[in-house]
Amino acid sequence: MASKVLSYIGFAIKAGxxxxxxxxxxxxxGHVPLMILCESASDNTVKEATQIAQKLSAKIVxxxxxxxEDIFYKQNCKLALVTDNSLAxxxxxxxxxxxxxxxxxxx
Numbered sequence: 001m002a003s004k005v006l007s008y009i010g011f012a013i014k015a016g017x018x019x020x021x022x023x024x025x026x027x028x029x030g031h032v033p034l035m036i037l038c039e040s041a042s043d044n045t046v047k048e049a050t051q052i053a054q055k056l057s058a059k060i061v062x063x064x065x066x067x068x069e070d071i072f073y074k075q076n077c078k079l080a081l082v083t084d085n086s087l088a089x090x091x092x093x094x095x096x097x098x099x100x101x102x103x104x105x106x107x
Contacts, residue, residue, distance in 0.1 A: 004094040008087055009036075009071055017084035020074045025052045025081055032056040032081045033088035037102060038068035041078040049079050050103070056081075059092065060102040 012018050019028060022045060025035070035058045037049050053060050058081070069077045082088045095101060 003096055003098055005091050005096060005099045006071065008090045008094065009082070012082050012084060012087045012091075013072065015084065015087070017082060017087060018072065019081040019083060020068075020072050020077050020079070022048055022052075022079050025049070025056075025079055028052075028056060028081065028083075030056070032058045032083055033085050034058060034082040034091060035060045036068060036071075036080045036082065036099075037062045038078040039063050039065075040067060045078050059088075061091065061095065061099045062102040064098055064100055066098050 019025065035049060035053050037046065037060050039062055041049070049060060052058070063071070068080055069075055072080050082091065091099070
């Protein structure tokens with residue numbers, strides 16, 4: 001059975017509500033509801049993503065057993081931002097074993 005989270009991510013991609021990459025994330029202004037971080041990200045990337053999440057008031061979901069680059073079809077991508085509030089809430093409401101809330105953020 002396909003993951004609901006992957007389905008909602010697919011909707012976000014088709015709707016153009018996704019930004020990918022740490023460098024792109026650094027340029028985003030305002031509020032971003034959700035960031036998806038790859039479990040294979042380096043310690044430095046995790047640190048940068050955490051700082052960006054604080055700046056953007058974003059929750060972070062970390063992948064487990066699946067790579068961000070495979071989900072978003074972007075080679076070497078370790079971070080993606082979901083910019084739509086409704087899709088972010090749907091993703092957070094349907095977290096499974098492949099997607100885990102990162103850090104102490106509460107839903």
